[in-house]
Amino acid sequence: MSRLIDIISALPDALLHHILFFLPTKEAAATMTLSKRWKPLLSIINLDDQHFPDPSAFREMFNSFTTNRDKTLPIHSFQLICRGHNHYCIDDIPNFVNAVVQRNVENLSIDLSNSLFPTFVLTTKFLSVLKLKKLLLDDFRSVDLPSLKFLCLESVTFTHHSYLIKILSACPVLEELETKDLTVKKIYGLHRYCPDTYVTWLSKLARANISGRHVFYDCLNNAEHLQLHVVFPYGLHNMFHNLTYIELALDLLPRRGFFKWNWLMKLLPKSPKLQTLIIHEVDIVNNFADKEWVSIPKIVPECLLYHLTTCSIRNYSRINWELPFAKYIMGNSRVLSTMTIQIAKSVKSDTKIQMCKELSLCPRNSATCKLLFI
Known part of the structure; x- marks a missing residue:
C-alpha cells in the first residue's frame, strides 16, 4: 500500500487536480490523510447539497473548507450545486459564493436550480472560467469580467434581454462561449441596431456553441469554430474572416423554414476561409424547403474556390432541397x-x-472529391 501511495503522490499537480475535481468535497478531503503532499492540492472544491441532510450540515461542511481553511491555501476552482430540496437562509448562497470570490477563485461553476443568482460575481476581476446553470439573472447594473476567457450559460433565465447583452459586452478577452436553453422574459426592441441588443465586439472569441435564440450571430464573427443550433435565421451583416469550421443544426419552425437554404447561401460568401461545413437537418417533416432557391451567388464564394475540403449533410431526406x-x-x-x-x-x-x-451522378469540380454514404 505504501508503494501505491508513493506512486500516486509522485503524479504531477495538474493530474492530481484533475482527479480531485471529480470527487465530492468529503472524499477529496479524505485524501489529505494520504500525504502532506496532498494538502495544498485541495484548491478545487466541488460541493453538491444532495450529499447533506439539511442546510446546517451543508453550511458546516462549506465553512470547514472555505471560511475556516488556511488562508494561505488558494481556491482555484469552485463548483456549487444547490438542487433546491434544502431551504437556505436568504444570505446563505451569497455567502457561499462570496467566500470563494474573496479568495480570487479563477474557475467558478454555479447551479442553483432556478434560484436567484448573486450578481456581485459579475464584477469578479480574477475569473477566467464562469459556468452558470439553472438560475435567474435579475436586477444588476454593473458587469466587469476583464479576465474571463470561457463563459457557459445553460438554462439561465434573464428578466430582460439587455442583461444578456451586458454580460457578453463585459468580457473583452472572452475566447469561448456556450449557451443552451436560455430564457428571456422581456424582449424589447429585438433588433440588431437597438442599443439594448447590440453586443460590443468580441475580438478574442475563437469558439462558440450556441443553441437557440437570443444571441445574434454577428457578434460571433471573429470565431474560428462555430456550432449553431439554428431556430431563427438571424440576418448576417458581418464578415466571418477567421471561420474555418461550422456545424449547423437547422431546426427552424415551418414558417421560417422557407428561408433556410437562402440564409445558408448568404453565409458562405461571408466565410472566405471556411474549410469544414457540417449541416444537420433536425426536422425533416415540417421544415419545408425554400419555394425558390433565389440566393445562389452569381460569383462562387471564395471558400469554395480555395478552402472548403469537407462537407457533410446529416439526416438527408431530399425533400428539403438538400x-x-x-x-x-x-x-x-x-x-x-x-x-x-x-x-x-x-x-x-x-x-x-x-x-x-x-x-x-452529380458533377464534381474537385478531381479528388470522395462521395461517402453513412
Whole structure:
C-alpha cells in the first residue's frame, strides 16, 4: 500500500487536480490523510447539497473548507450545486459564493436550480472560467469580467434581454462561449441596431456553441469554430474572416423554414476561409424547403474556390432541397476532398438506393472529391 501511495503522490499537480475535481468535497478531503503532499492540492472544491441532510450540515461542511481553511491555501476552482430540496437562509448562497470570490477563485461553476443568482460575481476581476446553470439573472447594473476567457450559460433565465447583452459586452478577452436553453422574459426592441441588443465586439472569441435564440450571430464573427443550433435565421451583416469550421443544426419552425437554404447561401460568401461545413437537418417533416432557391451567388464564394475540403449533410431526406445544395457544393468546390451524406433513418431502403444514384451522378469540380454514404 505504501508503494501505491508513493506512486500516486509522485503524479504531477495538474493530474492530481484533475482527479480531485471529480470527487465530492468529503472524499477529496479524505485524501489529505494520504500525504502532506496532498494538502495544498485541495484548491478545487466541488460541493453538491444532495450529499447533506439539511442546510446546517451543508453550511458546516462549506465553512470547514472555505471560511475556516488556511488562508494561505488558494481556491482555484469552485463548483456549487444547490438542487433546491434544502431551504437556505436568504444570505446563505451569497455567502457561499462570496467566500470563494474573496479568495480570487479563477474557475467558478454555479447551479442553483432556478434560484436567484448573486450578481456581485459579475464584477469578479480574477475569473477566467464562469459556468452558470439553472438560475435567474435579475436586477444588476454593473458587469466587469476583464479576465474571463470561457463563459457557459445553460438554462439561465434573464428578466430582460439587455442583461444578456451586458454580460457578453463585459468580457473583452472572452475566447469561448456556450449557451443552451436560455430564457428571456422581456424582449424589447429585438433588433440588431437597438442599443439594448447590440453586443460590443468580441475580438478574442475563437469558439462558440450556441443553441437557440437570443444571441445574434454577428457578434460571433471573429470565431474560428462555430456550432449553431439554428431556430431563427438571424440576418448576417458581418464578415466571418477567421471561420474555418461550422456545424449547423437547422431546426427552424415551418414558417421560417422557407428561408433556410437562402440564409445558408448568404453565409458562405461571408466565410472566405471556411474549410469544414457540417449541416444537420433536425426536422425533416415540417421544415419545408425554400419555394425558390433565389440566393445562389452569381460569383462562387471564395471558400469554395480555395478552402472548403469537407462537407457533410446529416439526416438527408431530399425533400428539403438538400439535393440542389449538395449539387452546388460538389459542382463548385475546387478543393473538396470529402462529401459525406448521412441519409435519414426514416427513409426506405429503395429510396436510399435512388438517392445514392442521384448524388453519385452529380458533377464534381474537385478531381479528388470522395462521395461517402453513412
